[in-house]
Amino acid sequence: MKTSQKIVCLALALLLSLSCFACGGKSAKVTLNVLNWGDYIDPTLLRQFEDETGIAIKYTTMTSNEEMLVKLASADNIYDVCFPSDYIIEKLIADDLLYPINQDNIPNLKNIDPRFLDLSFDPGNTYSVPYMWGTVGILYNKTMVSDPVDSWNILWDAKYTGEILMYDSMRDTIGITLKKLGYDINTRNEADIQAAQDALIAQKPLVRAYLTDDIKMELINGSAAMGVVYSGDAVYCIGENPDLAYVVPKEGSNVWFDNIIIPKTSTHTAEAEAFINFLCDAKVAAQNSDYIGYSTPNAAGLALMGSDYIDDPTYNPPQEVLDRCQIYHDLGDFVKVFSDAWTKIKAA
Amino acid sequence: MKRTDVKKQKSMTGMHIRRSLFAFPYIVWMAVFILSPMLLILYYAFTSEGGATLENIVQAANWDNMRVLLDSVRFALYTTVLCLLLGYPIAYLLSRMKKTTAALLSVFFIVPMWMNFLLRTYAWKVLLGAFTKILYTEAAVLLGMVYNFLPFMILPIYTTLIKLDKSYIEAAADLGANPATTFLRVVLPLSMSGIISGVTMVFIPSTTTFAISQLLGGGKTMLYGDLIYMKFITEQSWNAGSALSIILLVFVLLSMTFMKKAERKTSDEGGGRLW
Numbered sequence: 001m002k003t004s005q006k007i008v009c010l011a012l013a014l015l016l017s018l019s020c021f022a023c024g025g026k027s028a029k030v031t032l033n034v035l036n037w038g039d040y041i042d043p044t045l046l047r048q049f050e051d052e053t054g055i056a057i058k059y060t061t062m063t064s065n066e067e068m069l070v071k072l073a074s075a076d077n078i079y080d081v082c083f084p085s086d087y088i089i090e091k092l093i094a095d096d097l098l099y100p101i102n103q104d105n106i107p108n109l110k111n112i113d114p115r116f117l118d119l120s121f122d123p124g125n126t127y128s129v130p131y132m133w134g135t136v137g138i139l140y141n142k143t144m145v146s147d148p149v150d151s152w153n154i155l156w157d158a159k160y161t162g163e164i165l166m167y168d169s170m171r172d173t174i175g176i177t178l179k180k181l182g183y184d185i186n187t188r189n190e191a192d193i194q195a196a197q198d199a200l201i202a203q204k205p206l207v208r209a210y211l212t213d214d215i216k217m218e219l220i221n222g223s224a225a226m227g228v229v230y231s232g233d234a235v236y237c238i239g240e241n242p243d244l245a246y247v248v249p250k251e252g253s254n255v256w257f258d259n260i261i262i263p264k265t266s267t268h269t270a271e272a273e274a275f276i277n278f279l280c281d282a283k284v285a286a287q288n289s290d291y292i293g294y295s296t297p298n299a300a301g302l303a304l305m306g307s308d309y310i311d312d313p314t315y316n317p318p319q320e321v322l323d324r325c326q327i328y329h330d331l332g333d334f335v336k337v338f339s340d341a342w343t344k345i346k347a348a
Numbered sequence: 349m350k351r352t353d354v355k356k357q358k359s360m361t362g363m364h365i366r367r368s369l370f371a372f373p374y375i376v377w378m379a380v381f382i383l384s385p386m387l388l389i390l391y392y393a394f395t396s397e398g399g400a401t402l403e404n405i406v407q408a409a410n411w412d413n414m415r416v417l418l419d420s421v422r423f424a425l426y427t428t429v430l431c432l433l434l435g436y437p438i439a440y441l442l443s444r445m446k447k448t449t450a451a452l453l454s455v456f457f458i459v460p461m462w463m464n465f466l467l468r469t470y471a472w473k474v475l476l477g478a479f480t481k482i483l484y485t486e487a488a489v490l491l492g493m494v495y496n497f498l499p500f501m502i503l504p505i506y507t508t509l510i511k512l513d514k515s516y517i518e519a520a521a522d523l524g525a526n527p528a529t530t531f532l533r534v535v536l537p538l539s540m541s542g543i544i545s546g547v548t549m550v551f552i553p554s555t556t557t558f559a560i561s562q563l564l565g566g567g568k569t570m571l572y573g574d575l576i577y578m579k580f581i582t583e584q585s586w587n588a589g590s591a592l593s594i595i596l597l598v599f600v601l602l603s604m605t606f607m608k609k610a611e612r613k614t615s616d617e618g619g620g621r622l623w
Contacts, residue, residue, distance in 0.1 A: 066581045168567040170582055209484040209566025223477065339583045340412065346570030347416050 030271050031056040035068060035079040037258075038213075040132075042291035049278050055271050063212075064169075072097060072263050080266040081275055086257045087171075087328040089128050090121040094330065098127040099262040105273040108280035116297035119257060120327060128259035129276050130297035132232065132289070135255050135317060135325055136172055137248040139219055139234045140226035141241075152180035152249045154226065156199070161206045165218055165227030168210040170342040171328060172254065173200065176228060179252045185326040188334050197341040201348045210346075219244060230256075232294030234314050239293070246314040248321050255325035257297070392590035408591035413575060417599070420572040423486075423561070424554040427493040428501075431550045432543065434494065435501035439542075440535075442502075443509035454506070457499045465496050469563050476564065484566030492560040497553065501546040508542030509535075544611040551607075552600055572596055 034046075038061040046057050060079070062068050065088045072082060072092060084092070092098050103109055106129060116130040140149050144163065147154060155164055167173055175185045177196040187193065208224050215227045220241045229237070234246035260279065262272045278284060285301030295315050296302055302310060309315050331338060393404055442450045460468060472492050476483040482491075512535065520530040558573030572592070579589035 064581070066584070069584070070581060170578075204568070207568065210568060211566060335583055336585070339578055342578070342582075343412050343416065343570060343575060346567070346574070347412060347419065 029056050030268050031058050032081060032268055032271055032275055033058045033079045035060050035082040040292055042288045045284055045288055053274060077263055077265045079263055080268050080272045082261055083131055083258050086121040087330045089259055091330040093127055097264055099264045099266060099269055100126050106277045108277050111280055111282050111298045111300035113297050113299040128261045131258045131260045132294040133257045133297050134231035134295050135248050136230060136253045137246055138226055139229045139237055139244055139246050141243050142245055143243050144225035149247050150250050152176055152251055156203050158206060160225050162208050163225035164207050165215050165224045166207050166210045167228045168212050170338055174338055175254050185254055186329045190337055193337050193341050197344055200345045204348055231314055235293040252324035255322055255327060389590045389593050392586045393594045396587055404587045404591035408588055408595060416570050416575050417572050420555050424551050426490055427497060427554045428547055428551045430494045431498050431501040435498055436505055439502045439505035439509055442506050457502055461499055466559060469560055473563055488564040489561045492564040493554055497550045500549040504545040505539060505542040508539045512538050541611055544607055548607050
């Protein structure tokens with residue numbers, strides 16, 4: 001008797017939960033699964049898009065390009081829109097994981113500065129639309145650094161022992177060291193990597209810490225004199241502490257592009273294209289860039305942002321700075337040489 | 349008579365089956381979330397492009413990777429020794445107190461554990477950055493690890509100590525042992541099982557930790573957990589990552605067997621000496 005009562009109860013509970021699933025599935029509302037970096041969109045824009053189109057957005061964040069790649073490359077990928085960087089897009093295209101975007105559905109593509117279209121990682125922008133871009137450089141505190149800052153070598157200056165912050169990212173840290181030594185940032189030569197490894201091991205006693213997002217806080221509150229940062233973070237930090245200044249060293253650096261892509265597995269490509277078109281709207285792009293501090297490739301949007309941004313060399317670097325910067329390319333199997341060097345640096 | 353026996357047996361086996369049914373969800377859980385990932389790791393560790401191979405393990409066991417493992421073990425050893433030196437006296441004092449006072453005081457050790465350890469480690473980061481010069485040094489990492497793992501040392505030792513029959517201590521005193529001898533020859537050997545389970549509970553998780561070292565050490569040391577993460581995510585080499593995981597697993601299993609053996613040995617010896 002008791003057992004049967006229990007079974008009835010269980011069955012009822014099951015039925016209830018199933019009916020809930022059913023009502024969730026019945027609604028015609030499409031949900032876009034969006035995968036992005038943390039703090040990399042103005043959340044009010046997501047609400048605005050939902051209100052304007054009736055398409056719901058489920059928003060997820062990741063902390064690294066490589067984590068995004070793992071998600072997108074997995075067989076059960078659920079995401080419809082994602083914002084990876086150049087060299088990851090190159091790999092995604094090579095692995096045939098992206099949906100070719102129908103540019104007729106993105107009329108706002110006309111707003112994008114032609115400088116940021118048709119780049120080497122995605123010729124003709126078949127698979128990706130520019131979202132944000134920037135450089136890697138040194139952010140330093142003018143009250144704590146008396147020497148002129150124009151070279152990566154200052155990060156190797158023993159005078160600043162314990163006041164130097166490096167980026168805890170294999171690609172960026174080895175990359176800038178390659179530039180300091182005068183090598184190609186995408187080198188496939190083991191001797192170059194060996195030289196960069198030796199230089200970074202020699203530098204290690206001077207380094208206060210290898211951090212990621214925490215670099216911003218440390219530099220804003222003056223715990224360190226200088227650090228390697230992305231230009232967008234530099235814009236934010238200078239806004240918080242005017243003693244800070246940003247430089248892209250003369251040896252050159254990395255220029256990067258985060259573009260919007262649609263994975264091949266997406267079942268809502270039309271809605272995803274509508275979302276991309278929304279983000280390319282001049283007003284939306286300007287509001288978004290103003291919120292997160294990263295540079296917009298949207299020329300019409302930039303025009304709306306005023307001279308504070310347009311004349312700021314950190315936010316909008318002149319062409320001669322870009323000319324000495326390189327885009328990352330996918331390293332293929334050579335990534336193992338990079339990561340072995342990184343292990344040796346970290347274990348030193 | 350016989351009939352009732354059969355009936356009895358039947359109803360008993362019936363009950364037996366019903367009871368084991370309750371274990372079923374857990375068995376399914378284990379199969380899905382513990383066993384299948386383990387099998388996948390084994391598969392990736394011992395295959396390469398479909399064929400079986402030992403190459404991944406051989407490559408993973410190179411000197412650079414083993415140095416990272418040794419570094420992780422070194423940190424874990426320091427943490428364990430410090431936790432033991434700090435934790436034993438605390439457990440001993442607690443065990444000598446009135447039950448109610450001890451219960452109240454042990455709340456202070458347990459309540460912080462209700463909070464996520466990452467949050468507590470972030471709090472340490474802020475405190476160390478504001479008031480000391482040791483943030484981003486090995487000392488900060490050790491402090492964070494000892495702080496996080498100390499309760500796991502205190503509690504098992506405390507549990508053994510309160511179970512300890514006080515008459516042994518009285519007997520030792522009656523037979524002329526001074527307090528130091530009583531402690532060294534009676535209390536310490538009798539609490540050895542608590543020490544060993546405390547050491548296990550601190551040593552194993554601190555070998556595999558990585559968040560604390562990253563937050564408080566400023567990424568200047570690479571621990572074994574970071575290395576596995578790097579192989580899987582940055583290098584996208586599931587074979588190399590799985591091979592590293594297998595090496596760690598073997599190391600952990602070996603140290604656990606070693607400690608289990610030590611535990612059995614001390615409990616045998618302690619029992620023998622007592623009688």
